[in-house]
Amino acid sequence: MDEVDTRLLKLTQDGIPFVHSPFAIISEELGITEDEVVQRIEQLQKNGFIRRFGASIGHRAIGITANAMCTWNVPDERVEEVGAVMAGFTEVTHCYERPRYPDWPYNLFTMVHSYTKEDCEYVAQEISRATGITDYNLLYSVREFKKTGVRL
Amino acid sequence: MIQLDDIDKNILNLIQLDFPLDVHPFEKMSFQLGISEEELLERMGRLKEEGAVRRIGPVINTKRVGGTSTLVALKAPESKIDEIAELINQHQEVSHNYLRQADYNIWFTVSAANKERLEQIINDLQEETGCPLINLPTKRLFKIGVKFDVK
Known part of the structure; x- marks a missing residue:
């Protein structure tokens, strides 16, 4: 990633305008062609600096209001296997292993987004059935205080 | 809706x-x-x-661009939730912040340019809020691919 790439990310991270030539202003500011802007974005994606270039959806606004963080207490020796199974569920958008604490035994985290709480509960039950992990919690988000993309 | x-x-x-x-x-x-x-x-x-689309832009891979990030869970007393959420939000490095129904009731993500800076922010937040918190960085990533299937 060179300095132009960094500036390019900074100029686009709050979103491009919805117009016929959304990269025109950026290309002028960077002193490169619009084609080069697009090529650089492709390259950034190819090299993994960005996961994708696309839309962030206001899932609440369109009714996907149930957002459960499921936390699972998985025996350490089964994390690899169980994590892979959980990640295979399409309703699971994120799946991570995280550390435990004395008052926090849950080491696997899956995010489940759906239209209703019942959907989320159903998915969690299915995951539990598929993995045999029965010690888990569903932590619903009650309020959103902040949500922005990761910024440079 | x-x-x-x-x-x-x-x-x-x-x-x-x-x-x-x-x-x-x-x-x-x-x-x-x-x-x-x-x-x-x-x-x-x-x-x-109407809020259905937030933005179209790059989804930055913090780790790959040299940064580091974590998830923090904090126990805030019921009566001080708003005040504490606001203290947390004031840090520009906080990207997501939610109230959840659990003993650890405020859950937020922090990204920073490096480990030292990240630890600094967490220490600051511990001091500013006076609340118990646990730092939950990713040990292993199995999936990250937010796509909402709009039905």
Whole structure:
């Protein structure tokens, strides 16, 4: 990633305008062609600096209001296997292993987004059935205080 | 909740993972959707206004760009939730912050340029809020691919 790439990310991270030539202003500011802007974005994606270039959806606004963080207490020796199974569920958008604490035994985290709480509960039950992990919690988000993309 | 017709739903499903990288991306999309670019832009404007689309831009891979991030859970007393959430939000490095129903009731993510800075922010937050918190950095990543299937 060179300095132009960094500036390019900074100029686009709050979103491009919805117009016929959304990269025109950026290309002028960077002193490169619009084609080069697009090529650089492709390259950034190819090299993994960005996961994708696309839309962030206001899932609440369109009714996907149930957002459960499921936390699972998985025996350490089964994390690899169980994590892979959980990640295979399409309703699971994120799946991570995280550390435990004395008052926090849950080491696997899956995010489940759906239209209703019942959907989320159903998915969690299915995951539990598929993995045999029965010690888990569903932590619903009650309020959103902040949500922005990761910024440079 | 806003009303979406089938074209809106197609748009929302397309722009998440398959936004065309092109000098004229909306024109390209309009061909795929079978509507005019003008109509697409009009719909996009409305979807943005109504909150269905937040932005179209890069989803930055913090780790890959040299940064580091973590998830923090904090126990805030019921009566001070708003005040503490605000203290947390004031840090620009906090990207997500939610109230959840649990003993650890405030959950937020922090990204920073390096480990030292990240630890500094967490220490600051511990001091500012006076609340117990646990730092939950990712040990292993199994999946990250937020795509909402708009039905």
